[in-house]
Amino acid sequence: MTDHPTDRLLRDRARAVIPGGMYGHQSANALPPAYPQFMRGGRGARIWDVDGNEYVDLMCSYGPVVLGHQHPAVEAAASAQAALGDCQNGPGPVMVDLAELLVRTVRHADWAMFAKNGTDATTMCCTIARAQTGRRKILAATGAYHGAAPWCTPRPAGTTPEDRANLGYYTYNDLASVRRAAAEAGDDLAAIVVSPFKHDAGYDQELVDPAFARGLRALCDATGAALILDDVRCGFRLHLGSSWEPVGVDPDLSAWSKAIANGHPLAAVLGNDAFRTGAQQVFVTGSFWFSAVPMAAAIATITALGEENAVAAMARTGAALREGILEQARSWELPVKYTGPAVMPYLTFAGDQNHELANVFAAQALRGGVYLHPRHNWFVSAAMTGADLAHVLEATDQAFAAVRKQIGQ
Numbered sequence: 135m136t137d138h139p140t141d142r143l144l145r146d147r148a149r150a151v152i153p154g155g156m157y158g159h160q161s162a163n164a165l166p167p168a169y170p171q172f173m174r175g176g177r178g179a180r181i182w183d184v185d186g187n188e189y190v191d192l193m194c195s196y197g198p199v200v201l202g203h204q205h206p207a208v209e210a211a212a213s214a215q216a217a218l219g220d221c222q223n224g225p226g227p228v229m230v231d232l233a234e235l236l237v238r239t240v241r242h243a244d245w246a247m248f249a250k251n252g253t254d255a256t257t258m259c260c261t262i263a264r265a266q267t268g269r270r271k272i273l274a275a276t277g278a279y280h281g282a283a284p285w286c287t288p289r290p291a292g293t294t295p296e297d298r299a300n301l302g303y304y305t306y307n308d309l310a311s312v313r314r315a316a317a318e319a320g321d322d323l324a325a326i327v328v329s330p331f332k333h334d335a336g337y338d339q340e341l342v343d344p345a346f347a348r349g350l351r352a353l354c355d356a357t358g359a360a361l362i363l364d365d366v367r368c369g370f371r372l373h374l375g376s377s378w379e380p381v382g383v384d385p386d387l388s389a390w391s392k393a394i395a396n397g398h399p400l401a402a403v404l405g406n407d408a409f410r411t412g413a414q415q416v417f418v419t420g421s422f423w424f425s426a427v428p429m430a431a432a433i434a435t436i437t438a439l440g441e442e443n444a445v446a447a448m449a450r451t452g453a454a455l456r457e458g459i460l461e462q463a464r465s466w467e468l469p470v471k472y473t474g475p476a477v478m479p480y481l482t483f484a485g486d487q488n489h490e491l492a493n494v495f496a497a498q499a500l501r502g503g504v505y506l507h508p509r510h511n512w513f514v515s516a517a518m519t520g521a522d523l524a525h526v527l528e529a530t531d532q533a534f535a536a537v538r539k540q541i542g543q
Protein backbone atom coordinates (compact mmCIF):
# COMPACT_ATOMS: atom_id res chain seq x y z
CA MET A 135 0.00 0.00 0.00
CA THR A 136 2.97 2.35 0.45
CA ASP A 137 4.19 4.55 -2.34
CA HIS A 138 6.47 7.51 -1.67
CA PRO A 139 7.07 9.82 -4.67
CA THR A 140 6.75 13.02 -2.60
CA ASP A 141 8.96 11.58 0.14
CA ARG A 142 11.63 10.66 -2.41
CA LEU A 143 11.67 14.21 -3.80
CA LEU A 144 11.90 15.72 -0.31
CA ARG A 145 14.75 13.36 0.57
CA ASP A 146 16.62 14.44 -2.58
CA ARG A 147 16.21 18.11 -1.63
CA ALA A 148 17.12 17.40 2.01
CA ARG A 149 20.38 15.67 1.05
CA ALA A 150 21.60 18.96 -0.47
CA VAL A 151 20.81 21.20 2.50
CA ILE A 152 20.64 18.96 5.61
CA PRO A 153 23.82 17.07 6.59
CA GLY A 154 23.35 13.41 5.82
CA GLY A 155 19.85 14.15 4.57
CA MET A 156 18.56 13.81 8.14
CA TYR A 157 20.04 13.37 11.62
CA GLY A 158 19.09 12.17 15.07
CA HIS A 159 16.56 9.61 16.16
CA GLN A 160 14.03 10.47 13.45
CA SER A 161 16.40 9.79 10.58
CA ALA A 162 14.82 7.17 8.34
CA ASN A 163 18.26 6.40 6.87
CA ALA A 164 18.73 3.44 9.22
CA LEU A 165 15.17 2.13 8.77
CA PRO A 166 14.07 -0.34 6.08
CA PRO A 167 13.70 1.44 2.69
CA ALA A 168 9.90 1.19 2.82
CA TYR A 169 9.77 3.77 5.65
CA PRO A 170 8.81 7.34 4.79
CA GLN A 171 11.02 10.12 6.15
CA PHE A 172 8.49 12.93 6.09
CA MET A 173 5.06 13.01 7.74
CA ARG A 174 2.00 15.09 6.94
CA GLY A 175 -0.05 14.85 10.13
CA GLY A 176 -2.06 12.71 12.48
CA ARG A 177 -5.31 12.40 14.38
CA GLY A 178 -5.96 10.04 17.26
CA ALA A 179 -3.94 6.88 16.70
CA ARG A 180 -3.72 7.40 12.90
CA ILE A 181 -0.93 9.18 11.02
CA TRP A 182 -0.32 10.04 7.38
CA ASP A 183 2.98 10.37 5.56
CA VAL A 184 3.56 13.12 2.98
CA ASP A 185 2.26 10.84 0.25
CA GLY A 186 -1.02 10.29 2.07
CA ASN A 187 -0.37 6.71 3.22
CA GLU A 188 -2.19 6.02 6.49
CA TYR A 189 -0.76 4.08 9.43
CA VAL A 190 -1.84 3.13 12.93
CA ASP A 191 0.82 4.85 15.02
CA LEU A 192 2.75 2.61 17.41
CA MET A 193 5.65 5.07 17.83
CA CYS A 194 3.71 8.14 19.00
CA SER A 195 6.42 10.52 17.76
CA TYR A 196 8.91 8.44 19.83
CA GLY A 197 6.92 9.06 23.00
CA PRO A 198 5.50 12.60 23.13
CA VAL A 199 2.03 11.70 21.90
CA VAL A 200 0.20 9.95 24.74
CA LEU A 201 -3.47 10.96 24.32
CA GLY A 202 -3.37 10.64 20.53
CA HIS A 203 -2.56 13.19 17.85
CA GLN A 204 -4.49 16.47 17.90
CA HIS A 205 -6.26 15.74 21.18
CA PRO A 206 -9.18 18.23 21.19
CA ALA A 207 -8.82 19.51 24.77
CA VAL A 208 -5.04 19.88 24.48
CA GLU A 209 -5.24 21.68 21.15
CA ALA A 210 -8.04 23.94 22.43
CA ALA A 211 -5.93 24.93 25.45
CA ALA A 212 -2.89 25.53 23.24
CA SER A 213 -4.91 27.64 20.77
CA ALA A 214 -6.51 29.70 23.54
CA GLN A 215 -3.08 30.47 24.99
CA ALA A 216 -1.62 31.16 21.52
CA ALA A 217 -4.36 33.75 20.95
CA LEU A 218 -3.07 35.59 24.05
CA GLY A 219 0.67 35.13 23.61
CA ASP A 220 3.39 32.50 23.71
CA CYS A 221 7.01 33.74 23.74
CA GLN A 222 6.95 37.00 25.75
CA ASN A 223 9.06 39.10 28.14
CA GLY A 224 7.96 36.85 30.96
CA PRO A 225 6.14 33.57 31.41
CA GLY A 226 2.34 33.45 31.54
CA PRO A 227 0.36 32.61 34.69
CA VAL A 228 0.15 29.06 33.27
CA MET A 229 3.72 28.47 34.47
CA VAL A 230 2.63 28.70 38.11
CA ASP A 231 -0.57 26.74 37.40
CA LEU A 232 1.49 23.96 35.81
CA ALA A 233 4.10 23.90 38.58
CA GLU A 234 1.29 23.61 41.15
CA LEU A 235 -0.39 20.84 39.15
CA LEU A 236 2.87 18.87 38.88
CA VAL A 237 3.61 19.25 42.59
CA ARG A 238 0.09 17.95 43.33
CA THR A 239 0.38 15.09 40.82
CA VAL A 240 3.91 13.78 41.41
CA ARG A 241 4.53 12.54 44.94
CA HIS A 242 8.21 13.40 45.37
CA ALA A 243 7.90 16.90 43.87
CA ASP A 244 8.02 20.06 46.00
CA TRP A 245 8.96 22.31 43.09
CA ALA A 246 9.16 22.39 39.29
CA MET A 247 11.36 24.04 36.66
CA PHE A 248 10.80 23.96 32.91
CA ALA A 249 12.88 23.61 29.75
CA LYS A 250 12.36 22.27 26.23
CA ASN A 251 13.94 18.83 25.77
CA GLY A 252 14.65 15.73 27.80
CA THR A 253 18.38 16.40 27.47
CA ASP A 254 17.86 19.83 29.08
CA ALA A 255 16.08 18.15 31.98
CA THR A 256 18.57 15.33 32.63
CA THR A 257 21.50 17.75 32.33
CA MET A 258 19.80 20.22 34.69
CA CYS A 259 19.25 17.43 37.24
CA CYS A 260 23.00 16.71 37.22
CA THR A 261 23.86 20.42 37.49
CA ILE A 262 21.46 20.91 40.40
CA ALA A 263 22.80 17.80 42.18
CA ARG A 264 26.35 19.12 41.84
CA ALA A 265 25.36 22.61 43.01
CA GLN A 266 23.55 21.22 46.03
CA THR A 267 26.22 18.70 47.09
CA GLY A 268 29.37 20.54 45.98
CA ARG A 269 30.54 17.21 44.52
CA ARG A 270 31.41 16.14 40.97
CA LYS A 271 30.75 12.46 40.22
CA ILE A 272 27.58 11.17 38.55
CA LEU A 273 26.84 7.45 38.12
CA ALA A 274 24.79 6.22 35.14
CA ALA A 275 23.93 2.76 33.82
CA THR A 276 26.12 1.47 31.01
CA GLY A 277 24.23 1.77 27.71
CA ALA A 278 21.41 3.92 29.12
CA TYR A 279 20.22 6.87 27.05
CA HIS A 280 19.87 10.17 28.90
CA GLY A 281 20.06 12.54 25.93
CA ALA A 282 22.31 13.97 23.25
CA ALA A 283 24.61 16.34 25.22
CA PRO A 284 28.35 15.58 25.25
CA TRP A 285 28.13 13.98 28.73
CA CYS A 286 25.56 11.42 27.60
CA THR A 287 25.42 11.09 23.79
CA PRO A 288 25.82 7.50 22.60
CA ARG A 289 27.99 8.66 19.67
CA PRO A 290 31.48 9.92 20.60
CA ALA A 291 31.99 12.14 17.51
CA GLY A 292 32.77 15.69 18.61
CA THR A 293 33.06 14.90 22.32
CA THR A 294 36.19 14.81 24.49
CA PRO A 295 37.16 12.41 27.30
CA GLU A 296 36.92 15.44 29.61
CA ASP A 297 33.14 15.63 28.90
CA ARG A 298 32.79 12.35 30.82
CA ALA A 299 35.65 12.79 33.29
CA ASN A 300 33.23 12.90 36.20
CA LEU A 301 31.00 10.01 35.20
CA GLY A 302 31.04 6.47 36.56
CA TYR A 303 29.06 3.51 35.27
CA TYR A 304 27.08 0.63 36.75
CA THR A 305 24.97 -2.23 35.41
CA TYR A 306 21.18 -1.77 35.54
CA ASN A 307 19.54 -3.93 38.25
CA ASP A 308 22.97 -4.88 39.68
CA LEU A 309 23.26 -3.20 43.06
CA ALA A 310 26.76 -4.56 43.69
CA SER A 311 27.98 -2.76 40.56
CA VAL A 312 26.47 0.51 41.83
CA ARG A 313 28.14 0.05 45.20
CA ARG A 314 31.50 -0.51 43.48
CA ALA A 315 31.08 2.62 41.33
CA ALA A 316 29.95 4.64 44.39
CA ALA A 317 32.96 3.45 46.38
CA GLU A 318 35.22 4.61 43.56
CA ALA A 319 33.55 8.04 43.57
CA GLY A 320 34.00 8.17 47.36
CA ASP A 321 33.00 11.45 48.97
CA ASP A 322 32.79 13.09 45.54
CA LEU A 323 29.50 11.33 44.62
CA ALA A 324 26.92 13.94 43.56
CA ALA A 325 24.20 11.76 42.02
CA ILE A 326 23.03 8.46 40.63
CA VAL A 327 20.90 8.73 37.50
CA VAL A 328 18.59 5.87 36.59
CA SER A 329 15.69 5.18 34.22
CA PRO A 330 12.41 3.64 35.48
CA PHE A 331 13.22 0.42 33.61
CA LYS A 332 16.02 -0.64 31.27
CA HIS A 333 14.99 0.58 27.83
CA ASP A 334 18.23 0.77 25.88
CA ALA A 335 17.35 0.89 22.16
CA GLY A 336 18.11 -2.32 20.28
CA TYR A 337 18.16 -4.58 23.34
CA ASP A 338 15.55 -6.63 25.19
CA GLN A 339 14.07 -4.47 27.92
CA GLU A 340 14.26 -5.22 31.64
CA LEU A 341 11.81 -4.12 34.30
CA VAL A 342 13.31 -2.67 37.46
CA ASP A 343 13.91 -5.02 40.38
CA PRO A 344 12.20 -3.18 43.28
CA ALA A 345 15.06 -4.26 45.58
CA PHE A 346 17.47 -2.50 43.18
CA ALA A 347 15.40 0.71 43.28
CA ARG A 348 15.25 0.56 47.10
CA GLY A 349 19.00 -0.11 47.21
CA LEU A 350 19.72 3.01 45.14
CA ARG A 351 17.51 5.08 47.47
CA ALA A 352 19.34 3.71 50.53
CA LEU A 353 22.75 4.37 48.96
CA CYS A 354 21.80 7.97 48.15
CA ASP A 355 20.41 8.45 51.67
CA ALA A 356 23.64 7.11 53.16
CA THR A 357 25.96 9.22 50.99
CA GLY A 358 23.91 12.41 50.54
CA ALA A 359 24.00 11.99 46.75
CA ALA A 360 20.90 12.81 44.68
CA LEU A 361 18.79 10.01 43.25
CA ILE A 362 17.81 11.24 39.77
CA LEU A 363 15.00 9.41 37.95
CA ASP A 364 15.09 9.93 34.19
CA ASP A 365 11.34 9.76 33.53
CA VAL A 366 11.67 11.41 30.10
CA ARG A 367 10.53 8.36 28.13
CA CYS A 368 8.17 6.69 30.64
CA GLY A 369 6.68 9.67 32.47
CA PHE A 370 2.84 9.77 32.36
CA ARG A 371 2.68 6.51 30.39
CA LEU A 372 3.24 4.04 33.20
CA HIS A 373 1.64 6.03 36.02
CA LEU A 374 -0.01 9.41 36.64
CA GLY A 375 2.90 10.46 38.82
CA SER A 376 6.55 9.38 38.91
CA SER A 377 7.06 5.96 37.27
CA TRP A 378 8.62 4.66 40.49
CA GLU A 379 5.63 5.55 42.70
CA PRO A 380 4.17 2.05 42.15
CA VAL A 381 7.60 0.66 43.09
CA GLY A 382 7.51 2.68 46.32
CA VAL A 383 10.74 4.62 45.69
CA ASP A 384 10.88 8.41 45.39
CA PRO A 385 13.81 10.14 43.68
CA ASP A 386 15.19 13.52 44.81
CA LEU A 387 15.11 14.91 41.28
CA SER A 388 13.28 13.72 38.17
CA ALA A 389 13.56 14.63 34.49
CA TRP A 390 10.46 14.82 32.28
CA SER A 391 9.62 15.68 28.69
CA LYS A 392 8.03 13.69 25.84
CA ALA A 393 4.44 12.94 26.98
CA ILE A 394 4.14 15.88 29.41
CA ALA A 395 2.36 18.12 26.85
CA ASN A 396 1.10 15.55 24.30
CA GLY A 397 3.57 16.63 21.63
CA HIS A 398 4.06 20.29 22.49
CA PRO A 399 7.69 21.15 23.24
CA LEU A 400 8.24 21.11 26.99
CA ALA A 401 10.50 19.49 29.58
CA ALA A 402 10.44 19.67 33.35
CA VAL A 403 12.69 19.04 36.32
CA LEU A 404 10.88 18.14 39.51
CA GLY A 405 12.61 18.05 42.85
CA ASN A 406 12.21 17.78 46.59
CA ASP A 407 12.98 20.43 49.18
CA ALA A 408 16.40 18.93 49.99
CA PHE A 409 17.55 20.08 46.52
CA ARG A 410 15.70 23.41 46.33
CA THR A 411 18.76 25.50 47.23
CA GLY A 412 20.86 23.91 44.49
CA ALA A 413 18.03 24.47 42.01
CA GLN A 414 17.91 28.13 43.03
CA GLN A 415 21.67 28.58 42.59
CA VAL A 416 22.19 27.24 39.06
CA PHE A 417 21.78 29.45 36.01
CA VAL A 418 19.66 27.53 33.54
CA THR A 419 17.57 29.15 30.83
CA GLY A 420 16.69 29.29 27.15
CA SER A 421 14.96 31.68 24.76
CA PHE A 422 11.91 29.44 24.46
CA TRP A 423 11.85 27.79 27.91
CA PHE A 424 9.16 30.13 29.24
CA SER A 425 6.79 29.89 26.28
CA ALA A 426 3.22 29.71 27.51
CA VAL A 427 1.58 27.56 24.82
CA PRO A 428 3.33 24.28 25.69
CA MET A 429 2.62 24.93 29.38
CA ALA A 430 -1.08 25.39 28.67
CA ALA A 431 -0.93 22.18 26.60
CA ALA A 432 0.74 20.37 29.53
CA ILE A 433 -1.99 21.40 31.96
CA ALA A 434 -4.63 20.14 29.53
CA THR A 435 -2.66 16.91 28.93
CA ILE A 436 -2.23 16.05 32.61
CA THR A 437 -5.87 16.95 33.29
CA ALA A 438 -7.11 14.77 30.40
CA LEU A 439 -4.84 11.89 31.44
CA GLY A 440 -6.65 11.87 34.78
CA GLU A 441 -10.17 12.51 33.48
CA GLU A 442 -9.91 9.88 30.75
CA ASN A 443 -8.23 7.34 33.02
CA ALA A 444 -5.72 7.17 30.20
CA VAL A 445 -2.97 5.22 31.98
CA ALA A 446 -5.39 2.34 32.66
CA ALA A 447 -6.74 2.52 29.08
CA MET A 448 -3.21 2.30 27.66
CA ALA A 449 -2.40 -0.62 29.97
CA ARG A 450 -5.49 -2.50 28.72
CA THR A 451 -4.67 -1.88 25.05
CA GLY A 452 -1.02 -2.75 25.66
CA ALA A 453 -1.97 -6.03 27.34
CA ALA A 454 -4.29 -6.98 24.45
CA LEU A 455 -1.53 -6.12 21.97
CA ARG A 456 0.98 -8.27 23.85
CA GLU A 457 -1.45 -11.19 24.04
CA GLY A 458 -2.23 -10.95 20.32
CA ILE A 459 1.41 -10.66 19.24
CA LEU A 460 2.59 -13.53 21.44
CA GLU A 461 -0.25 -15.75 20.20
CA GLN A 462 0.71 -14.96 16.59
CA ALA A 463 4.39 -15.67 17.27
CA ARG A 464 3.41 -19.04 18.74
CA SER A 465 1.18 -19.92 15.82
CA TRP A 466 3.97 -19.07 13.33
CA GLU A 467 6.38 -21.04 15.55
CA LEU A 468 8.73 -18.08 15.83
CA PRO A 469 10.63 -17.76 19.13
CA VAL A 470 10.42 -14.11 20.19
CA LYS A 471 10.99 -11.94 23.24
CA TYR A 472 8.40 -9.26 23.94
CA THR A 473 9.84 -7.23 26.77
CA GLY A 474 9.13 -4.15 28.87
CA PRO A 475 5.82 -2.76 30.13
CA ALA A 476 2.85 -3.55 27.86
CA VAL A 477 2.50 0.16 26.96
CA MET A 478 6.16 0.42 25.87
CA PRO A 479 6.95 -3.01 24.42
CA TYR A 480 9.89 -4.22 22.36
CA LEU A 481 9.91 -7.30 20.11
CA THR A 482 13.00 -9.32 19.19
CA PHE A 483 13.45 -12.59 17.32
CA ALA A 484 15.72 -15.32 18.70
CA GLY A 485 19.17 -15.21 17.12
CA ASP A 486 18.40 -12.03 15.14
CA GLN A 487 21.88 -10.55 15.61
CA ASN A 488 21.70 -7.68 13.09
CA HIS A 489 17.97 -6.95 13.42
CA GLU A 490 17.52 -8.56 10.00
CA LEU A 491 14.29 -10.34 10.97
CA ALA A 492 13.08 -7.31 12.92
CA ASN A 493 13.52 -5.26 9.73
CA VAL A 494 11.50 -7.78 7.70
CA PHE A 495 8.78 -7.71 10.37
CA ALA A 496 8.68 -3.90 10.58
CA ALA A 497 8.72 -3.38 6.81
CA GLN A 498 5.79 -5.78 6.33
CA ALA A 499 3.87 -4.19 9.23
CA LEU A 500 4.40 -0.82 7.53
CA ARG A 501 3.07 -2.17 4.23
CA GLY A 502 0.05 -3.36 6.22
CA GLY A 503 -0.53 0.14 7.56
CA VAL A 504 1.15 -0.01 10.98
CA TYR A 505 4.04 2.26 11.94
CA LEU A 506 6.30 0.50 14.47
CA HIS A 507 10.09 0.31 14.87
CA PRO A 508 12.54 -2.57 14.42
CA ARG A 509 15.13 -1.38 16.98
CA HIS A 510 13.33 0.87 19.45
CA ASN A 511 10.52 0.24 21.93
CA TRP A 512 7.03 1.02 20.68
CA PHE A 513 4.53 3.34 22.39
CA VAL A 514 0.83 2.66 22.93
CA SER A 515 -1.36 5.78 23.10
CA ALA A 516 -4.68 6.22 24.88
CA ALA A 517 -6.30 7.02 21.52
CA MET A 518 -6.00 3.46 20.20
CA THR A 519 -9.45 1.99 19.60
CA GLY A 520 -10.49 -1.63 19.27
CA ALA A 521 -10.54 -1.13 15.48
CA ASP A 522 -6.98 0.25 15.57
CA LEU A 523 -5.83 -2.75 17.59
CA ALA A 524 -7.55 -5.18 15.21
CA HIS A 525 -5.83 -3.43 12.29
CA VAL A 526 -2.46 -3.71 14.04
CA LEU A 527 -2.91 -7.44 14.71
CA GLU A 528 -3.95 -8.08 11.12
CA ALA A 529 -0.75 -6.39 9.94
CA THR A 530 1.50 -8.09 12.51
CA ASP A 531 0.13 -11.50 11.50
CA GLN A 532 1.27 -10.77 7.94
CA ALA A 533 4.57 -9.47 9.34
CA PHE A 534 5.15 -12.76 11.16
CA ALA A 535 4.27 -14.57 7.93
CA ALA A 536 6.98 -12.54 6.15
CA VAL A 537 9.54 -13.44 8.83
CA ARG A 538 8.56 -17.11 8.60
CA LYS A 539 9.05 -16.96 4.83
CA GLN A 540 12.44 -15.23 5.26
CA ILE A 541 13.86 -17.97 7.49
CA GLY A 542 12.09 -20.81 5.70
CA GLN A 543 9.56 -23.30 6.95
Ligand SMILES: Cc1ncc(COP(=O)(O)O)c(C=O)c1O
Nearest residue numbers: 251252253279280281366367391
Ligand atom coordinates in the same frame (compact mmCIF):
# COMPACT_ATOMS: atom_id res chain seq x y z
C1 LIG B 1 15.19 8.18 28.84
C2 LIG B 1 15.49 9.38 28.02
N1 LIG B 1 16.15 10.41 28.57
C3 LIG B 1 16.44 11.52 27.88
C4 LIG B 1 16.07 11.65 26.57
C5 LIG B 1 16.40 12.90 25.81
O1 LIG B 1 15.25 13.60 25.50
P1 LIG B 1 15.25 14.66 24.31
O2 LIG B 1 15.40 13.88 23.04
O3 LIG B 1 13.94 15.33 24.42
O4 LIG B 1 16.40 15.59 24.53
C6 LIG B 1 15.35 10.62 25.95
C7 LIG B 1 14.92 10.72 24.55
O5 LIG B 1 14.61 9.76 23.90
C8 LIG B 1 15.06 9.45 26.69
O6 LIG B 1 14.38 8.43 26.15
